[in-house]
Amino acid sequence: MIEKPLIGIPCFQDTFPPQQRPRFVTYHGYVKALEAAGAVPVLLPLPTGEALETARSRLDAIMLVGGDDMNPARYGQERHPKSEPPDDLRDEVEITLARRAIETHQPLLAICRGMQVLNVAFGGTLIQHIGDQVPGAIQHEFNYDDYHRRQEITHTVEIVPDSRLASILGTQAGVNSFHHQAVAKVAEAFRPVACAPDGIVEGIEGHNEHFALGVQWHPEDMFHANAQMLSLFQAFVDFVRRVG
Numbered sequence: 497m498i499e500k501p502l503i504g505i506p507c508f509q510d511t512f513p514p515q516q517r518p519r520f521v522t523y524h525g526y527v528k529a530l531e532a533a534g535a536v537p538v539l540l541p542l543p544t545g546e547a548l549e550t551a552r553s554r555l556d557a558i559m560l561v562g563g564d565d566m567n568p569a570r571y572g573q574e575r576h577p578k579s580e581p582p583d584d585l586r587d588e589v590e591i592t593l594a595r596r597a598i599e600t601h602q603p604l605l606a607i608c609r610g611m612q613v614l615n616v617a618f619g620g621t622l623i624q625h626i627g628d629q630v631p632g633a634i635q636h637e638f639n640y641d642d643y644h645r646r647q648e649i650t651h652t653v654e655i656v657p658d659s660r661l662a663s664i665l666g667t668q669a670g671v672n673s674f675h676h677q678a679v680a681k682v683a684e685a686f687r688p689v690a691c692a693p694d695g696i697v698e699g700i701e702g703h704n705e706h707f708a709l710g711v712q713w714h715p716e717d718m719f720h721a722n723a724q725m726l727s728l729f730q731a732f733v734d735f736v737r738r739v740g
């Protein structure tokens with residue numbers, strides 16, 4: 497039993513104007529959501545090799561978070577014109593983390609890009625631009641001037657009844673949506689457990705009792721005023737407490 501589990505969140509890279517100084521950052525929402533559920537978030541820069549494994553092995557769980565598109569070369573495709581410029585270091589670190597976490601039965605929650613990374617790390621593929629590649633798809637890419645609006649529900653998801661995700665959220669949820677890419681072929685290590693009304697995969701999880709769960713929406717922007725979304729982080733942290 498771990499009272500206060502340490503949960504690692506890999507940062508992403510950006511540059512701070514006006515000098516374009518590079519930095520490692522993440523959004524408050526991921527940190528605040530884990531804190532609200534009783535965990536201690538630990539931000540990871542993007543270490544590689546032995547340093548990455550050293551950091552990972554001292555953490556109780558991993559949370560992969562949102563961000564820009566993966567390099568499609570990771571799943572054997574040419575870049576679609578709408579695919580964002582890749583960050584190969586971030587891809588490498590997160591794919592390694594996802595694989596090592598699953599191999600070692602370290603609990604893993606993966607959000608948005610994180611779910612896509614998890615899928616690709618185990619041989620799955622992605623839809624590079626829903627707007628061009630999925631006829632009849634609903635709107636999944638929202639962009640608000642005010643980030644407070646990110647908590648707004650824009651579509652529903654149906655959740656597979658006998659899944660871990662359904663045991664946490666029930667069989668339906670209203671979610672936000674900030675993605676133009678999505679899971680295409682689901683890796684064999686996972687199964688789809690949530691989908692949008694247009695069939696876009698919005699959740700995947702592992703086949704066994706180990707906690708390996710990905711969601712395509714952003715619960716970290718919703719948990720303040722949405723008990724169902726807080727329960728997702730609570731279930732993750734409670735699982736880590738029990739098994740750690």
Ligand code: MN
Nearest residue numbers: 636672673692
């Ligand atoms: Mn969506």
